Amino acid sequence: MEFSIAIPTFNEAGNIVPLLARLSTLLEGRDFEIIVADDDSPDLTWQAAANFAKDHPRVKVIRRVGREKGLSMSVLDAFMAAEGDILLVMDGDGQHDESCIPGMLRLAETNDMVVGSRFAPGASIEDDWPLHRLLASRIAIFATKLLLGLGVGDPMSGFFAVRRESFSRISPQIRAEGFKIMLETLYLLKKADPGCHVAEMPIRFRRREKGESKLGFGVALDLLKMLLRLKFGRG
Ligand SMILES: Nc1nc2c(ncn2[C@@H]2O[C@H](COP(=O)(O)OP(=O)(O)OP(=O)(O)O)[C@@H](O)[C@H]2O)c(=O)[nH]1
Numbered sequence: 617m618e619f620s621i622a623i624p625t626f627n628e629a630g631n632i633v634p635l636l637a638r639l640s641t642l643l644e645g646r647d648f649e650i651i652v653a654d655d656d657s658p659d660l661t662w663q664a665a666a667n668f669a670k671d672h673p674r675v676k677v678i679r680r681v682g683r684e685k686g687l688s689m690s691v692l693d694a695f696m697a698a699e700g701d702i703l704l705v706m707d708g709d710g711q712h713d714e715s716c717i718p719g720m721l722r723l724a725e726t727n728d729m730v731v732g733s734r735f736a737p738g739a740s741i742e743d744d745w746p747l748h749r750l751l752a753s754r755i756a757i758f759a760t761k762l763l764l765g766l767g768v769g770d771p772m773s774g775f776f777a778v779r780r781e782s783f784s785r786i787s788p789q790i791r792a793e794g795f796k797i798m799l800e801t802l803y804l805l806k807k808a809d810p811g812c813h814v815a816e817m818p819i820r821f822r823r824r825e826k827g828e829s830k831l832g833f834g835v836a837l838d839l840l841k842m843l844l845r846l847k848f849g850r851g
C-alpha cells in the first residue's frame with residue numbers, strides 16, 4: 617500500500633466526518649488507508665468515524681479503551697496497524713490543510729521524513745491566537761530548538777510523514793509519552809543517523825473547525841519533561 621494517514625482524535629465529533637470526506641475526495645484513485653485512533657471520546661467521535669467507514673473501506677477506526685490515553689500513544693497504535701509504505705499524521709480538527717498531503721507524499725519518496733512547517737516560506741497560519749497562546753507556542757519552539765537543535769523551522773506542527781522503514785528503525789526507542797510524537801520521531805531519527813534526510817514542507821494551518829483545544833498547562837509541562845528527557849536522559 618502506498619501510504620497510511622493516522623489521525624489521532626479526542627472529542628472531534630463535529631470535525632472528523634467532514635475531514636474524512638475531504639480526504640476521500642482528494643485522494644481518490646490512490647492506494648491508501650486512513651486510520652482514526654480515538655481515545656474513546658465521550659462525544660462519540662469513534663462512532664461518527666465508524667459510520668463513515670461503513671461506506672468507505674479505506675477508513676479504519678481504532679477505539680482505544682482500557683489503554684493509556686494520549687495523542688502520541690494513539691498515533692503509535694495507528695502506525696502499528698498501518699500497512700502503508702509512508703506513514704502520515706495529521707490532526708482531526710481540520711487545522712492541517714489536507715491539500716498539502718500530495719506534496720508531502722512526493723517529498724517522502726526521497727526523504728526519511730517530511731516535516732510540515734507553519735513558518736517555512738509559503739506557509740500560512742490562519743489562527744487568530746490570543747497573545748498568550750502565541751507566546752507559549754513561540755517559547756516552546758524556541759526551547760525545543762535550543763535544547764535539541766533539530767535543524768528544522770517548526771519542530772512541532774504535528775503534521776508529518778515518515779517512511780515506514782525509517783520509522784521501524786527507531787520504533788523500539790519510542791516512548792510516545794504526551795503529544796509530540798513528531799518531535800520524538802525526528803529526534804530519534806537524527807540521533808540514529810545524523811545524515812538522514814529530512815525535508816520541510818510549508819503548510820497551511822487553519823482555524824480549528826469545531827470543538828475545543830486540548831492545549832493547556834499540563835501539555836506545556838509534558839513538553840518540558842520530554843525535552844529534558846531527550847536531551848539529558850538515557851531513554
Ligand atoms: N487519541 C487522542 N487524540 C488526541 C488527544 N489529545 C488531542 N488529540 C487530538 O490530536 C489532535 C491535535 O490536538 P489539538 O487539541 O487540536 O491540539 P492543537 O492543534 O495543538 O491545539 P489547537 O490549535 O488549540 O486546536 C486533534 O485531532 C485532537 O483531537 C488524546 O489524548 N488522544
Ligand SMILES: [Mg+2]
Binds near residue numbers: 709711824829
Ligand atoms: Mg488543533
